[in-house]
Structure formats: C-alpha cells, structure tokens
Amino acid sequence: MPKKGASSTSRLYRHRGDYSWRGIRKEKYKPKGEDWADIVRQVLTGSHGESTRFHFRYFEISPDGYSSLETHRHEHVVICVRGKGRVRAGKRRHTMCFLDTLYIAPDTPHQLSNPFEEPFGFFCIVNAKRDRPKLLR
Amino acid sequence: MPKKGASSTSRLYRHRGDYSWRGIRKEKYKPKGEDWADIVRQVLTGSHGESTRFHFRYFEISPDGYSSLETHRHEHVVICVRGKGRVRAGKRRHTMCFLDTLYIAPDTPHQLSNPFEEPFGFFCIVNAKRDRPKLLR
Numbered sequence: 001m002p003k004k005g006a007s008s009t010s011r012l013y014r015h016r017g018d019y020s021w022r023g024i025r026k027e028k029y030k031p032k033g034e035d036w037a038d039i040v041r042q043v044l045t046g047s048h049g050e051s052t053r054f055h056f057r058y059f060e061i062s063p064d065g066y067s068s069l070e071t072h073r074h075e076h077v078v079i080c081v082r083g084k085g086r087v088r089a090g091k092r093r094h095t096m097c098f099l100d101t102l103y104i105a106p107d108t109p110h111q112l113s114n115p116f117e118e119p120f121g122f123f124c125i126v127n128a129k130r131d132r133p134k135l136l137r
Numbered sequence: 138m139p140k141k142g143a144s145s146t147s148r149l150y151r152h153r154g155d156y157s158w159r160g161i162r163k164e165k166y167k168p169k170g171e172d173w174a175d176i177v178r179q180v181l182t183g184s185h186g187e188s189t190r191f192h193f194r195y196f197e198i199s200p201d202g203y204s205s206l207e208t209h210r211h212e213h214v215v216i217c218v219r220g221k222g223r224v225r226a227g228k229r230r231h232t233m234c235f236l237d238t239l240y241i242a243p244d245t246p247h248q249l250s251n252p253f254e255e256p257f258g259f260f261c262i263v264n265a266k267r268d269r270p271k272l273l274r
C-alpha cells in the first residue's frame with residue numbers, strides 16, 4: 001500500500017529517442033569505487049515520491065565498461081533494451097540481446113559487462129527495500 | 138527480503154524476437170469480463186517462485202483492443218516497447234511510443250487502448266501484494 005506523502009500525480013516520462021527521458025536525470029552508477037567502470041544510471045521510478053515496493057532503473061554500460069562483481073540477498077530483474085551485453089550470474093555466463101530478461105536469484109554473484117562496440121542498455125528492477133551488496137573480487 | 142521457498146535459481150528468459158519469451162506462457166489478460174478486448178498477458182517475473190515484491194508482466198493489445206477502465210490503490214509503471222498506444226490516466230490522455238514510461242498514481246482511473254494498426258506492447262510493473270481493481274463505467 002502507498003506510504004503517506006506518496007506522489008499522487010500520474011506522470012509520463014517521454015523517451016527522447018536516445019535512451020534518456022524527459023524529467024529523469026543521468027547519474028553515476030555509484031558515487032565512488034574502482035570496482036566498476038563506464039556506467040550511467042537513470043532512476044525512472046523510485047526517486048519521485050512514488051510508494052511502489054520496487055524501483056525501476058535504466059543503466060547503460062559503455063563499450064569496455066562493467067559493473068561490480070557482487071552478491072546480495074535481494075533479487076534483480078534485468079531486461080536488455082539497447083545493444084547487447086554479457087552477464088555472469090553464478091556459474092553461468094550469457095550474452096543478452098534485445099528484450100532478453102534475466103532473473104538473478106538471491107545470493108547469486110553477478111556482474112554485467114560490455115565487450116561489444118555499442119552501448120549496452122538495460123532496465124533493472126529491484127525491491128525498494130533491499131540489502132547492501134557485498135563486493136567480490 | 139525473499140520468502141521461504143523462493144526460487145533459488147537465476148534464469149534467462151530469451152526473447153524469441155516476436156515479443157514472446159522462451160519459458161513464458163501467453164495468457165488471457167483476465168479470465169472473464171466484457172469490459173476489455175484483445176489483450177494477451179505474459180508474466181515474466183512473479184509466477185515462477187520468485188520472492189520479489191513486484192511482478193513484471195508484458196501485455197499486448199491488438200488493434201482496436203482496450204483494457205478495463207479501472208481504479209485501484211496500487212500503482213502501475215507502464216513502459217511501451219512495441220508499436221504505440223493510447224492511455225487515459227485521470228483527466229489526461231497520452232499517446233505512448235517506444236520506451237515512453239508512465240507512472241500511474243494511486244486511485245487514478247486509467248485505461249489503455251490501441252486505435253492504431255500495429256500491436257501495442259508494453260511492460261507493466263506492479264507491487265506483488267495489491268488491491269483488487271474497481272471497474273468503472
């Protein structure tokens with residue numbers, strides 16, 4: 001159920017045609033750290049006063065970029081929408097293409113990367129309340 | 138946090154290239170009712186033992202189809218990924234195109250429809266625990 005003080009206004013975030021959205025700002029993937037490279041994040045749902053139990057974000061990994069190798073209790077749902085990318089989830093490795101959808105189970109070490117020549121863009125849905133990732137190396 | 142008995146296996150659902158996914162079945166939008174027409178649903182996350190606090194679904198409305206005009210306390214996040222469609226949310230009406238993202242606030246009457254010639258496909262994310270829609274007419 002929605003929290004008090006939740007956003008009470010519906011809102012359309014228009015895609016600009018270049019994987020950015022009107023009214024959504026581009027942020028760094030994480031404020032600091034050297035365990036990742038070349039990732040930009042846009043939070044489409046979860047930072048505008050919504051009371052959803054989930055956050056909906058778009059990430060883009062530039063060619064040669066990669067996310068942290070990490071594990072946590074919370075689950076991820078990852079949907080490729082731009083280019084293609086590589087993902088490691090547990091012992092498995094996959095290449096993700098347009099609309100391929102990956103469920104990453106609890107406590108599964110995972111990492112996304114882009115060894116290709118075009119940007120790798122994907123949506124990632126997570127629970128709003130979630131534990132902190134543990135970095136692996 | 139994940140529930141007991143939750144799925145413990147990560148899984149990749151491959152997009153077949155036609156807005157269907159390997160391992161995901163096509164269902165009717167609702168089991169019955171005459172307040173909607175020509176919609177197919179695919180549940181990508183939420184019916185395979187996941188413990189996510191959200192469900193992630195793909196809906197497709199055929200030309201001339203429409204969803205129920207309804208309202209409920211839970212929120213929707215709708216992302217257009219195929220064709221284009223019309224949406225009514227409160228007093229506003231919009232046309233949605235590729236990757237346009239709509240947040241529908243609590244208690245906002247809404248309806249999606251497809252007056253165009255191509256299928257209108259969209260992702261819709263909702264809280265896993267949610268109230269029943271009230272139909273309006």
